[in-house]
Structure formats: structure tokens, C-alpha cells
Amino acid sequence: METTGVSKYTISFGLSLTLASVVNGLLVVAKEKVPAVLTGMQKLTGHHWVTHDVIILGLFAFCGWLFAQANGGQGIKMNVNRLIGTLVTGVGTGGIIVLGFYLIGD
Amino acid sequence: MAHVLFGVACLITTVWVFVDVLNVSKTNQNRIKKMSCAAAIFMWLAFFIGGYWYVTSYSADKAIILKGPWPFAHNFVMETKEHLVILLLMLVTYLPIAAANNLSANKDARRVVLWVAGMIVLLALMIEGDGATIAMGVKVGLLAR
Numbered sequence: 001m002e003t004t005g006v007s008k009y010t011i012s013f014g015l016s017l018t019l020a021s022v023v024n025g026l027l028v029v030a031k032e033k034v035p036a037v038l039t040g041m042q043k044l045t046g047h048h049w050v051t052h053d054v055i056i057l058g059l060f061a062f063c064g065w066l067f068a069q070a071n072g073g074q075g076i077k078m079n080v081n082r083l084i085g086t087l088v089t090g091v092g093t094g095g096i097i098v099l100g101f102y103l104i105g106d
Numbered sequence: 107m108a109h110v111l112f113g114v115a116c117l118i119t120t121v122w123v124f125v126d127v128l129n130v131s132k133t134n135q136n137r138i139k140k141m142s143c144a145a146a147i148f149m150w151l152a153f154f155i156g157g158y159w160y161v162t163s164y165s166a167d168k169a170i171i172l173k174g175p176w177p178f179a180h181n182f183v184m185e186t187k188e189h190l191v192i193l194l195l196m197l198v199t200y201l202p203i204a205a206a207n208n209l210s211a212n213k214d215a216r217r218v219v220l221w222v223a224g225m226i227v228l229l230a231l232m233i234e235g236d237g238a239t240i241a242m243g244v245k246v247g248l249l250a251r
Contacts, residue, residue: 009206091197095193
């Protein structure tokens with residue numbers, strides 16, 4: 001018999017991935033447009049790209065864990081159609097920000 | 107070369123997962139989970155190898171590209187690649203999380219895995235193409251000297 005719904009981690013890390021994708025794009029714009037941000041990121045690990053990765057991957061891991069703690073540990077409740085839509089939109093938006101910035105804004 | 111090899115391995119493994127999920131049953135469910143993990147491992151290996159090369163050695167390639175006839179190979183292609191690969195890495199890391207659901211009995215879970223695998227394949231193909239363009243940018247830069 002078919003069941004429905006997905007695990008709390010599928011939802012929490014899916015939402016976290018969406019958030020981190022958009023933040024990734026915004027961080028690209030921030031570090032390219034604000035020299036102080038780039039310099040700061042360079043100083044933190046020795047290379048701005050390494051710092052960028054640590055921030056985004058750390059955000060992904062932390063928010064994935066955090067969102068799973070909602071509702072007394074049961075995680076965020078979300079319809080799968082909405083999860084998929086949010087995921088695709090988030091990754092797409094993050095990608096478009098990066099591509100659009102280097103194509104037009106840089 | 108190892109960087110490209112593991113990237114392609116991730117791509118092939120993800121296509122495998124996609125096809126297996128379309129034909130999921132109790133007999134192949136464990137294989138789907140293992141292949142999802144393998145895809146993630148391959149991607150992380152590609153990421154670390156490529157990242158090491160990028161941080162330690164890319165500046166020489168960058169100088170050649172920027173002085174050559176294809177400066178866009180760095181200014182657009184490499185700049186987008188180094189920031190889009192983070193999306194790919196997160197997607198591939200998420201794949202085994204989504205695949206851990208009971209796929210043979212859960213249509214919702216299957217749909218999530220299919221969409222994620224689909225995004226991984228498209229993004230990975232684009233990233234592979236980016237890498238080839240960057241390498242060609244170095245080549246045409248050297249030929250132009």
C-alpha cells in the first residue's frame with residue numbers, strides 16, 4: 001500500500017537548501033560589489049572562495065538541523081508539491097542571481 | 107583529471123539513481139540508497155580536488171585566459187562555475203537524505219528524488235561544459251602567444 005509524506009529531514013534540508021541557494025547568490029553580489037566584504041572573506045580563511053563555501057555549506061547544514069527541531073522535534077510540516085516547488089524555485093533563483101550578475105551586473 | 111573523473115562519476119551515478127527510482131521496488135531500494143551516497147561521495151571528491159587546484163594553481167591559468175582571446179572563459183564561465191558548484195554540492199548532499207525515505211511505498215518521496223536528481227544532472231552537465239570551456243580558454247590563450 002502506498003504511503004504519503006516524507007521524513008522531517010527531507011523537508012528541513014530541502015528548505016535549508018533553498019535558503020542557502022538564494023543566500024549564495026546574494027553573497028556573490030555582496031562580495032563583488034563591496035570591497036570590504038571581499039577583503040574580510042579573504043582574511044578569514046586566506047581565500048574568499050573558501051570562506052564563501054564554509055559560510056554557505058555551514059548555513060545549509062545548520063538550517064537543515066534547525067528546521068528539523070521545529071514543532072517539538074517533529075520538523076516543519078509541508079506538502080510535497082510545495083516542497084518540490086520551493087526547492088526548484090530556490091535553486092533556480094540562486095542560479096539566476098549568479099548567472100545574471102556575472103552576465104549583466106559585474 | 108581526477109576532478110573531472112569524479113564529476114562525471116557523480117553525473118552517471120545520479121542518472122542511475124533517476125532510472126532506478128522510475129523502476130523502484132523493494133529489490134532495488136537499497137541500491138538506490140547506496141548509489142545516492144556514492145553520487146554524494148564522488149561530488150565531494152570532485153569538489154575538494156578541484157577546490158585545491160583552484161586555490162593553489164588556478165591563478166596561472168587565469169592570467170593566460172585574461173590575456174588571451176577568450177577572457178570570458180574566466181570573467182563569466184569560471185566565476186559562475188565556482189559559485190554554481192556550491193548549489194550542485196548541496197543538491198547531491200541532499201540526494202541521499204531524500205532517498206532514505208521508503209521509495210517503493212511512497213510516491214511523494216519518489217517525486218522529490220526524481221526532481222532533485224533531475225536538477226543535479228542538468229547542473230552537472232552545465233558545470234562540465236564550463237570546465238571544458240575554461241580549459242579551452244587556457245589553450246587558445248597559449249596558442250595566441
